[in-house]
Every structure is written in structure tokens, then in C-alpha cells.
Amino acid sequence: MSSRRRRGIVVGGAAVVVVAGVLGGKALADSSSQVASFRTAVVKRATVSQTEQRSGIIEPVAQGTVAFPISGNITNVAVQPGQAVTAGQTLASLDTSSLQAQLTAQQAQLAATQLTLNNALNGQSTSPNGGSSSSSGGSSASNAVHT
Numbered sequence: 166m167s168s169r170r171r172r173g174i175v176v177g178g179a180a181v182v183v184v185a186g187v188l189g190g191k192a193l194a195d196s197s198s199q200v201a202s203f204r205t206a207v208v209k210r211a212t213v214s215q216t217e218q219r220s221g222i223i224e225p226v227a228q229g230t231v232a233f234p235i236s237g238n239i240t241n242v243a244v245q246p247g248q249a250v251t252a253g254q255t256l257a258s259l260d261t262s263s264l265q266a267q268l269t270a271q272q273a274q275l276a277a278t279q280l281t282l283n284n285a286l287n288g289q290s291t292s293p294n295g296g297s298s299s300s301s302g303g304s305s306a307s308n309a310v311h312t
Contacts, residue, residue, distance in 0.1 A: 231256055231257075233257075233259055235259070235264065237259040237260055237261065237263070237264065238259065238260045239257050239258070239259060239260075240258050240259065240260045241257060241258040242256070242257045243255050243256055243257060243258070244256050
């Protein structure tokens with residue numbers, strides 16, 4: 166090949182590359198110069214009402230078990246389901262009338278037992294025929310109590 170012909174091929178190839186670059190640059194410039202459309206509005210106060218429906222499972226953040234240290238009937242529930250509560254707040258009350266009656270009966274039994282013990286310690290135990298026993302019997306009762 167002659168140098169003239171070679172030069173023509175190189176110049177022609179360069180011309181093709183330049184034309185392709187110009188056309189590609191123009192196409193790229195046209196696509197990036199498109200103006201994006203925006204929607205604008207004036208800011209103002211208004212009531213917004215929007216309703217959405219969702220389905221799912223609702224679980225509590227924290228959960229605890231409440232129990233009384235004794236059994237009985239609940240007379241008052243001071244809170245509602247789902248209501249927030251604080252530590253130490255009364256949640257419910259028990260009917261303590263039957264418990265109070267049991268306490269009174271047990272206190273009476275304790276007083277009678279203490280009286281019997283005091284009599285035995287002082288040597289004044291009551292015999293089955295209604296009389297008092299001797300002091301020697303009382304000392305054995307005293308020994309039995311202390312051991």
C-alpha cells in the first residue's frame with residue numbers, strides 16, 4: 166500500500182470517529198437536558214383525614230401476671246384492660262370479711278391457749294373433776310413445756 170492511500174484511510178477513519186463522537190455527544194446532551202417536572206403547593210394548616218386498613222397481630226410491649234398472696238373473692242377492680250399502671254398502684258381489692266372472722270377466731274383460740282399455758286406454768290392446771298392439781302404435777306407440766 167502506498168503512503169498516500171494509507172494516509173487517506175487514517176484520515177477517513179479519524180473523520181468517522183469525530184462524526185460519531187459529535188453525534189453521540191449531542192444525543193447525550195439532549196437526554197440530560199430534559200427538565201424534571203415537579204408539583205408544588207402552598208403550605209397551610211388543615212385537618213388531614215386519611216384512613217388505612219391493616220391486618221396483623223397486636224402484642225403487648227410488656228406483660229405480667231397479677232396474683233394475690235391469699236385466696237378470696239374480688240370486690241373491686243380499679244383499672245381497665247389496656248390501661249397503663251404504675252408500680253404500687255392498687256389493681257383490685259379482695260373481700261376480707263371471712264378472713265377477718267377467721268383471724269378473730271384464731272386470736273380467741275390463741276388467748277385461750279395462752280391462759281392454759283400460764284395456768285400450767287403457775288401450777289394451776291384444772292383436773293377432770295374440776296379441782297386443781299398439786300404443785301408437783303405443775304412442775305412436770307412445766308418441764309414438759311420447757312423441753
